[in-house]
Amino acid sequence: MIRETLATTLLAAAAFSLFPQLASSAEIQVKMLNKGSDGEAMVFEPAAVKVAVGDTVKFVPTDKGHDAAGVKELTPDGVAAVEGKMNQELVVKIEKEGAYVIKCTPHYGMGMVALIVAGDGKPANLDAVKAAKLPKKTRDRLDAEIAKLGL
Numbered sequence: 001m002i003r004e005t006l007a008t009t010l011l012a013a014a015a016f017s018l019f020p021q022l023a024s025s026a027e028i029q030v031k032m033l034n035k036g037s038d039g040e041a042m043v044f045e046p047a048a049v050k051v052a053v054g055d056t057v058k059f060v061p062t063d064k065g066h067d068a069a070g071v072k073e074l075t076p077d078g079v080a081a082v083e084g085k086m087n088q089e090l091v092v093k094i095e096k097e098g099a100y101v102i103k104c105t106p107h108y109g110m111g112m113v114a115l116i117v118a119g120d121g122k123p124a125n126l127d128a129v130k131a132a133k134l135p136k137k138t139r140d141r142l143d144a145e146i147a148k149l150g151l
């Protein structure tokens, strides 16, 4: 009896470690918009998302004329920056903890920027994200999003 219970527990633990996404993975949608619900022009909405490793973030081209691309130097170490195409959906599977800054290439200077934070606590590369020299509008929006996440 005890042995059976132990075997069942071990099996469940093994299954969980092999397929953790079965238990927890989520897909978060981020829209690319000409105008946000707050009236701001050229935005990702939501512009800040907190996710778990294993989740996916889907960037949806709700309005035309946008893309979603990772900012190389503001991506966790060892992770390649994603490159979306204009007017196309981009699905990003998050495989590592950290902060990911995503830009819309044509509107980066206008502050069209999104922040993905994966994992709990303060991301290892958050200081780099906070210190990055960016166009003023972009810097301001990013700071607001960091604050929104309480980081």
Ligand SMILES: [Cu+2]
Pocket: 042, 065, 066, 067, 104, 105, 106, 107, 112
């Ligand atoms: Cu854009």
